[in-house]
Amino acid sequence: MIELKEIQRRRRNLNLTQSKLAKLSGISQSALAKIESGRMNPSFEIAKRIFDTLEQLEHTEAVKAVDIMTKRLFTVDINDRVEEAISLLKRHNISQLPVLKKGIIIGLFSEGVLLDRVGEKNLGHRKVSEIMAEAPPQIPEGTPIKSVSELLKHTPIVVVTKKGAPAGVITKTDLFKVVQ
Numbered sequence: 424m425i426e427l428k429e430i431q432r433r434r435r436n437l438n439l440t441q442s443k444l445a446k447l448s449g450i451s452q453s454a455l456a457k458i459e460s461g462r463m464n465p466s467f468e469i470a471k472r473i474f475d476t477l478e479q480l481e482h483t484e485a486v487k488a489v490d491i492m493t494k495r496l497f498t499v500d501i502n503d504r505v506e507e508a509i510s511l512l513k514r515h516n517i518s519q520l521p522v523l524k525k526g527i528i529i530g531l532f533s534e535g536v537l538l539d540r541v542g543e544k545n546l547g548h549r550k551v552s553e554i555m556a557e558a559p560p561q562i563p564e565g566t567p568i569k570s571v572s573e574l575l576k577h578t579p580i581v582v583v584t585k586k587g588a589p590a591g592v593i594t595k596t597d598l599f600k601v602v603q
Contacts, residue, residue, distance in 0.1 A: 492591035506547035530555035
């Protein structure tokens, strides 16, 4: 059950003044002040309007994939040699690269893939396509961060798309951006 005491806490979490929340909810600021202080019990309709407004604002304010993604996207082509991909990993201090074929992500080259193949003869001269893993998940920019964190429990990287085209990536390290 939602309690009226929640209104003030949720309003402050959104950095809203009483006046702003009251206006958005269609009530007076003095009525909202009385409700928050416990001096007034609102009608069901008024309470519902306030909570609906808070819910809408919280959803709008929620962190999305676009807010934390790394916009600089390093990729490797399906026909590149493993040694070229390794060089790219080292040069940019990253641990995985989406693999492209004609601009479409079809696989993933990563440290994990390399660890599985350590010791194989002529590994560096092979094509990335010969050892790549499955393509990482791709999500639209507006995906809520909670969904992204669930995906990252099962994959090392998530590709963020804008209008269907890769726009950035999110790794577990990027999730630290939301901790303040």
